[in-house]
Amino acid sequence: MTISLNQVGKRFNYDWVFRRFTYTFSGTGHYAILGPNGSGKSTLLQIVSGHHHHSEGELQYLFNDQVLPQDRFFRHCAIVAPYLELVEEFTLQECFDFHLHFKSFLPGYTGRDIAGLVGLDKAWHKQVRNFSSGMKQRARLALAIFSDVPVLLLDEPCTNLDAPGIALYQQLVRDHCGNRLVIVSSNDEAEYGFCRERIQISDYK
Numbered sequence: 001m002t003i004s005l006n007q008v009g010k011r012f013n014y015d016w017v018f019r020r021f022t023y024t025f026s027g028t029g030h031y032a033i034l035g036p037n038g039s040g041k042s043t044l045l046q047i048v049s050g051h052h053h054h055s056e057g058e059l060q061y062l063f064n065d066q067v068l069p070q071d072r073f074f075r076h077c078a079i080v081a082p083y084l085e086l087v088e089e090f091t092l093q094e095c096f097d098f099h100l101h102f103k104s105f106l107p108g109y110t111g112r113d114i115a116g117l118v119g120l121d122k123a124w125h126k127q128v129r130n131f132s133s134g135m136k137q138r139a140r141l142a143l144a145i146f147s148d149v150p151v152l153l154l155d156e157p158c159t160n161l162d163a164p165g166i167a168l169y170q171q172l173v174r175d176h177c178g179n180r181l182v183i184v185s186s187n188d189e190a191e192y193g194f195c196r197e198r199i200q201i202s203d204y205k
């Protein structure tokens with residue numbers, strides 16, 4: 001997968017968040033989008049994911065050297081972000097089953113295996129509304145990282161995780177992200193330390 005942004009800018013009402021952002025994310029690269037609070041990291045990730053539309057410039061996805069229409073990109077990516085809600089009425093099992101209507105898991109893994117790997121085996125029959133915030137974040141990470149997709153978009157992926165949860169995230173990245181394109185939006189080295197490519201969004205004002 002190649003994601004190319006050419007002179008991309010985003011404004012909300014009259015305020016530009018960033019402008020003239022030109023960059024190519026490709027292959028199995030690992031990229032960190034860095035910058036202070038309010039600088040536009042999350043906004044850029046949401047433009048890449050298709051959740052927000054850009055205000056100027058061009059965004060193109062190439063998959064197997066063919067242009068991929070923007071409305072098909074979501075099939076090839078998985079997202080972890082604080083603003084993405086899980087269905088509160090579902091149990092973890094129902095969450096995983098629902099997810100499988102849209103994306104399959106990495107080969108060889110069942111939902112039950114994945115729940116165990118992220119420390120949620122005892123929550124299999126528990127409703128999400130009764131999860132702690134850290135348990136919800138573990139579920140979000142599990143659904144994204146174990147999705148069989150070439151692109152992962154991680155917005156503040158360690159939000160609400162305790163120290164073992166952060167270590168788990170880092171292990172999951174080591175075990176399952178080597179051969180995928182990963183973009184992390186973060187201020188925290190623990191979240192983006194594995195990313196060789198680093199982009200300061202505040203350079204694009």
Ligand SMILES: Nc1ncnc2c1ncn2[C@@H]1O[C@H](COP(=O)(O)OP(=O)(O)OP(=O)(O)O)[C@@H](O)[C@H]1O
Pocket residue numbers: 012017035036037038039040041042043044187
């Ligand atoms: N839907 C929106 N409507 C208006 N302004 C918005 C909207 N979403 C974001 N903004 C503004 O865009 C700017 C960038 O916000 P964004 O969430 O991308 O920053 P960030 O770098 O991810 O911040 P943080 O480190 O605090 O998560 C901020 O000034 C924010 O108020």
